[in-house]
Amino acid sequence: MGMLTKLLRSWVARSTPAPSKPSEDDRARPISGRLGQDFAVIKQAFGGSVDVAGVEISLDPQGRQKIGLAYIQGLVNSAAVQDLTKESLILRASDFGDALIQSSSIAEKEALLRNLIAPIGSIARVGTIDEVLAAMLSGFAVILAEGLPCGFSTDTRKDSDRTVEEPATQSVVRGPREGFTESLETNVSLVRKRIRSPQLWLETSRIGRATQTEVGLMYLKGTADEAVIEEARRRLARIDIDGILESSYIEELIQDETATLFPTMYNTERPDVTAAGLLEGRIAIVVDGTPFVLLAPALFIQFYQSAEDYYQRFEFATLIRLLRYVCFFITLLAPALYIAITTFHQELLPSPLLFNLAAQREGIPFPAFVEALIMEVTFEILREAGVRLPKTVGQAVSIVGALVIGQSAVEAGLVSPGMVIVVAITAISNFVIPSFNMGISIRILRFVLMVIAAIFGLFGVTMGLVAIVQHLCTLRSFGVPYMSPMAPYNNADQKDTILRLPQWAMFARPRHLTRNRIRQRDARAAGPRHKD
Amino acid sequence: MLDKGRIGLHQLTVLAILFTVGSSVLIAPSSLAYEAREDAWIAALLALVVGLLAVGLYNGLARLFPSATLVGMARLSLGRWLGGAVSWLYLGYFFMLSALVLRNIGDFMTTQVLPKTPIQFIHIFFLLVVVAGIRNGLEPFARAAEIFLPWVMLFFVTMVVLLPPEFHIENLQPVLGYGIKPVLRGTISLFSTPYTEVVLFLMIIPLVRKRDRSGKALLTGVLIGGLMLAIIALLSILVLGADLATKQAFPSYSLAKKISIGDFLERLEVVMAGIWFITIYFKLGLCFYASTMILGELTGASDVKPFYLPLGLSLLALSIVIYPNFAYFVTFASRVDFLYSLPFALGFPLLFWIGWLIRGRLG
Amino acid sequence: MLGTLAILFAGAGIAALELPALLRRHKFKDAAIFLSLLALGLILAIWTALPQELPNPLDWIIWMFEPWGEQLHRILS
Numbered sequence: 001m002g003m004l005t006k007l008l009r010s011w012v013a014r015s016t017p018a019p020s021k022p023s024e025d026d027r028a029r030p031i032s033g034r035l036g037q038d039f040a041v042i043k044q045a046f047g048g049s050v051d052v053a054g055v056e057i058s059l060d061p062q063g064r065q066k067i068g069l070a071y072i073q074g075l076v077n078s079a080a081v082q083d084l085t086k087e088s089l090i091l092r093a094s095d096f097g098d099a100l101i102q103s104s105s106i107a108e109k110e111a112l113l114r115n116l117i118a119p120i121g122s123i124a125r126v127g128t129i130d131e132v133l134a135a136m137l138s139g140f141a142v143i144l145a146e147g148l149p150c151g152f153s154t155d156t157r158k159d160s161d162r163t164v165e166e167p168a169t170q171s172v173v174r175g176p177r178e179g180f181t182e183s184l185e186t187n188v189s190l191v192r193k194r195i196r197s198p199q200l201w202l203e204t205s206r207i208g209r210a211t212q213t214e215v216g217l218m219y220l221k222g223t224a225d226e227a228v229i230e231e232a233r234r235r236l237a238r239i240d241i242d243g244i245l246e247s248s249y250i251e252e253l254i255q256d257e258t259a260t261l262f263p264t265m266y267n268t269e270r271p272d273v274t275a276a277g278l279l280e281g282r283i284a285i286v287v288d289g290t291p292f293v294l295l296a297p298a299l300f301i302q303f304y305q306s307a308e309d310y311y312q313r314f315e316f317a318t319l320i321r322l323l324r325y326v327c328f329f330i331t332l333l334a335p336a337l338y339i340a341i342t343t344f345h346q347e348l349l350p351s352p353l354l355f356n357l358a359a360q361r362e363g364i365p366f367p368a369f370v371e372a373l374i375m376e377v378t379f380e381i382l383r384e385a386g387v388r389l390p391k392t393v394g395q396a397v398s399i400v401g402a403l404v405i406g407q408s409a410v411e412a413g414l415v416s417p418g419m420v421i422v423v424a425i426t427a428i429s430n431f432v433i434p435s436f437n438m439g440i441s442i443r444i445l446r447f448v449l450m451v452i453a454a455i456f457g458l459f460g461v462t463m464g465l466v467a468i469v470q471h472l473c474t475l476r477s478f479g480v481p482y483m484s485p486m487a488p489y490n491n492a493d494q495k496d497t498i499l500r501l502p503q504w505a506m507f508a509r510p511r512h513l514t515r516n517r518i519r520q521r522d523a524r525a526a527g528p529r530h531k532d
Numbered sequence: 533m534l535d536k537g538r539i540g541l542h543q544l545t546v547l548a549i550l551f552t553v554g555s556s557v558l559i560a561p562s563s564l565a566y567e568a569r570e571d572a573w574i575a576a577l578l579a580l581v582v583g584l585l586a587v588g589l590y591n592g593l594a595r596l597f598p599s600a601t602l603v604g605m606a607r608l609s610l611g612r613w614l615g616g617a618v619s620w621l622y623l624g625y626f627f628m629l630s631a632l633v634l635r636n637i638g639d640f641m642t643t644q645v646l647p648k649t650p651i652q653f654i655h656i657f658f659l660l661v662v663v664a665g666i667r668n669g670l671e672p673f674a675r676a677a678e679i680f681l682p683w684v685m686l687f688f689v690t691m692v693v694l695l696p697p698e699f700h701i702e703n704l705q706p707v708l709g710y711g712i713k714p715v716l717r718g719t720i721s722l723f724s725t726p727y728t729e730v731v732l733f734l735m736i737i738p739l740v741r742k743r744d745r746s747g748k749a750l751l752t753g754v755l756i757g758g759l760m761l762a763i764i765a766l767l768s769i770l771v772l773g774a775d776l777a778t779k780q781a782f783p784s785y786s787l788a789k790k791i792s793i794g795d796f797l798e799r800l801e802v803v804m805a806g807i808w809f810i811t812i813y814f815k816l817g818l819c820f821y822a823s824t825m826i827l828g829e830l831t832g833a834s835d836v837k838p839f840y841l842p843l844g845l846s847l848l849a850l851s852i853v854i855y856p857n858f859a860y861f862v863t864f865a866s867r868v869d870f871l872y873s874l875p876f877a878l879g880f881p882l883l884f885w886i887g888w889l890i891r892g893r894l895g
Numbered sequence: 896m897l898g899t900l901a902i903l904f905a906g907a908g909i910a911a912l913e914l915p916a917l918l919r920r921h922k923f924k925d926a927a928i929f930l931s932l933l934a935l936g937l938i939l940a941i942w943t944a945l946p947q948e949l950p951n952p953l954d955w956i957i958w959m960f961e962p963w964g965e966q967l968h969r970i971l972s
Contacts, residue, residue, distance in 0.1 A: 344646065345802050456657060459645060462806040463661045466676075466813055470665040473675035487678035489542050628952060713971045720971075833925045838913040842929060845906070845936025853949045867964035868957050 029129045033149045035068045068144040075139035080156035122155035167269035172308040179269045180291035194275040211243040216286040223281045228478050247287040261441040264477040266298035273307045281513035297478040303438035317500040327429035334426045335372045336449035342368045344457035360416040369454035371415050375423040484512040534828050537671030538741050541749040546677045548753020554815030555636045556726045561768040565777035568718030573766035575718030580758035583727030591747035594737045602734040603829040609887025623826040625876050630819040631850040637812045663840045666817045687807045694791045703773040724869040728877030735822045898944035906937045
């Protein structure tokens, strides 16, 4: 497997050209202090894009002191820019104007200018054209002054953001209905709302040469494993790509193993899931521009747990979890078992069932394997089509597809009704798995197992399962074995794996994630004092 | 250490259980019943006791030579040259064992489950899965063992629980009717496999994390595995009777065939076969691991990972030729195996001990 | 014939899979061991496909130990 990845990487490396070095000229070019020239340089850097605005304002009628304002329309909050011009530059210009005009030292001018625009807040000094451009691209308005070799950027960023709504992919019956949005700030604030501890630390960096996407690394200091934090930091720093558009780019670039079907990083749209993960000692990677936050380390068992498990009663949650694991086996094995049993091991079925199945398969021209393959592929086609179709039509097509096509296929004698049932159960069980990317992995494996079942029967299925489990045991996510806490077996962590014990019984954090394990001290303290 | 992975105590126990049950659960009851007849279960328990004594020997050796594998022990106690020679012998022993185990499962498959498939394909498929599993070292292999053990136990217990309706207690009689000698013959046959093969764990103990408690873990594992074997022997006699158990090549498979719950739960033997696949997978994996690790240590390689595939080719070839038919294998198992394994299980380990004593006096 | 070809093909596949990684890391001793093992495996595997019988180590072992085993069995009968 490592061989395949290496081959892939060398082909990729050979076909991509070396990144062009940024031209040294305008990168570190200092601000000249002559407004006209500076504005020209700025406009030229953008190739004369019409949404780049440069405004010159004179502080006094004689035009002895000019102030320049540069920003990109669309990225700035126009009200804020208006405030900026009105409040500071115009209203207070009278006070500061004379002082500015008269002062001759540059340091003094700089200080005066800073005071002039101070009321706006969040001012940062910019010293080179490069910094000016970067600031403008982030939605800041940059203020330059005639005769001053530096400028100031002010936070006038536009608040264009989706309102916080229910997450589209991971919904619950009981629990908060807030989902992340595309803005990093909003998302971080949604998490901070839930974990109001100064220990919740955030480190940001900009990744992607062209996109300069802001990426945040969040963790609970003192709870999360230092080694994991450091590893995440290191991996993020090593990313060298032209653009990050979605957290999946980062996931693919920094995950432990690429040559595996199984996801080793968890992604979620929900702030409460993120907060829970952080509290357990995980780290969260938030990416600007997407509502999907990455959580690491991720374990196999996590992909079968849902936020809802913690919001409903524990008995119910335990049973539902057991149901999910049963569904995992069904969706992975059902078609393969059908093929294996009907082809090689008919004696496993009770006689009445066997007769029925045999009668059903009487007129079918295909062997069981081909029959199963046709049905499964048809179902995959229908499912993919269902995702692309507009909402109004989508529902109709999936129902039509399932019922009518299935029914017609049976009546045409192409497939047996037993097969349709198997495929239907398989598909529905797939949706029980809460995590979509795990569901994808299983879909692919299902086909592999079908092929093996067709050749080697149950023996093949067993060995195939052994191979899959063995592969899972080889994986690690940020250093933690993927199959923890089942293997290596850990008694303490079993309380929240297959079962879900009540909150008062879970008084320690998972051992494989953190050393800081005390979660609650006296578990039953909150209950009634004595029962009489 | 050639293998950088480490395993925990629990994993050691699990590996020991799966190894002991290994292929013996499939082939042992037959020869046991042939020699000891109704007292097969007594023979099994006796063999277990002797086996545990052997484990005690290995644990002692492990304490004398901390963090040394079998090769290390041989070299330290007998000198580089002699120790190396003994290690080569062990390599041959474990490699032969791997071929035998692989051939066992191949025979089982072609006679009972998939008669139409050529045996080579089964060997290739099985071997590929084993190689893929063991290539990454012992640690992931042990983790997989931890995951599969509950299933193996579950199916084993299911079988034990579902069989009582088929018991014929009278099959157990006469107890010791023919004297102790048949029992001893049976003990010998069961001792030669798997208990003498447990010497393999001398290659694994150095990888355990809490070395001081590893002895108990190994003992527990072999004990549980041995008990499972004894139970299978007992069940074979109770349900099939001594005569039938002797005539079957794979009595535990026939046992599973007998399970019947109200006309509905029948023909579960295919499921049982799946369990034996798993135990044999782990036994074969461990044997192959041991051989390759010995090779790696002897040749001074830095990593044995690339060696599994080419060695697998040789193993495949050996497994095809190793015996022409099952009768030949029975001859081997009943007459030859014990004496052939004895040097490896007891002879050389005692030699290591003596060598250690001598070297202690000299140096 | 077909079997021999398949075996050679498999051998080539194995070499392609493992050899480049070994050579890139300059592990020449390991590569040498690997190649000798591969050669041995290919020879043995092709031999099984041929009509001529491969010598069976088990034969030698049985030859060595059977007399004693027979004795032991007689003692315990």
